[in-house]
Amino acid sequence: MERIPFDVDEYVRRVQSSPCFICAMVAGEHDSVMEQIVVEDDENLVFLPRYPLLLGYVLVAPKVHREHVVRDLPEDVYLRLMSLVYRVARAVEMVVPTERTYLLSLGSQQGNSHLHWHVAPLPPGVPYREQQFYALMSENGVLPWSLEQAIEMAGKLRSALAELS
Numbered sequence: 001m002e003r004i005p006f007d008v009d010e011y012v013r014r015v016q017s018s019p020c021f022i023c024a025m026v027a028g029e030h031d032s033v034m035e036q037i038v039v040e041d042d043e044n045l046v047f048l049p050r051y052p053l054l055l056g057y058v059l060v061a062p063k064v065h066r067e068h069v070v071r072d073l074p075e076d077v078y079l080r081l082m083s084l085v086y087r088v089a090r091a092v093e094m095v096v097p098t099e100r101t102y103l104l105s106l107g108s109q110q111g112n113s114h115l116h117w118h119v120a121p122l123p124p125g126v127p128y129r130e131q132q133f134y135a136l137m138s139e140n141g142v143l144p145w146s147l148e149q150a151i152e153m154a155g156k157l158r159s160a161l162a163e164l165s
Contacts, residue, residue: 001126003141006051011138015111022114026063033147036154039161043077044084046157048150051142054120054135056096058157060085061116069105069115085117091160092121095153099124102136 015021024030025037026045038046038058046060062081066072073081089101098121105117120136134140 001054001123001130001135002144004144006138006142008139011051012111020065020114021112022061022116023065034145034150036150038088038154038157041084044081046084046088048154051138052145053138053142054122055143056092056098056119056121056153056157058088058092058119059116060088060119061114066115067107067109067113072115081117085119087161087164088157089119090164091157092119094160094163095156096121097124098122099126100131102132104136 021030021032021035022045025035025047032050034048034050036048038048040046040063043064044060044062046058049057049059060081062073062077070078085103089103092098093101100122102120102122103117104120105115107113107116118136122131122135126135130140
């Protein structure tokens with residue numbers, strides 16, 4: 001996988017000094033068109049990250065600012081969110097070749113605290129030493145990515161989700 005260097009220190013500075021980017025997206029006030037919205041419903045939002053680590057990488061988040069995976073969500077809300085994560089993962093696997101799909105809820109009280117799930121499709125043929133956490137660490141670089149590619153990927157994912165409905 002071709003990757004380009006990523007300034008982790010600048011990213012940390014921006015995340016820790018800015019308002020919640022997911023809440024900004026929900027409010028229509030976000031500053032990046034790279035985070036293309038794939039689909040949303042009354043409760044949740046699915047979008048492409050600004051800095052993709054793998055082709056087809058998608059984030060899924062509740063619209064309401066929640067921070068803890070289980071203690072901040074009633075069980076029915078959690079199950080609806082996880083059902084969406086499942087459908088999104090299936091759609092991603094329809095769109096990009098995938099050896100394995102990683103599903104993670106990452107974030108921190110120190111930055112990116114809004115609950116979100118990462119749907120990360122590992123492409124076939126990645127050497128074992130470059131899989132798992134290695135593949136998901138921006139310190140190892142991010143994919144070169146353009147707005148045109150983001151728009152195209154979001155469209156393909158929307159179509160795949162529609163097929164699954």
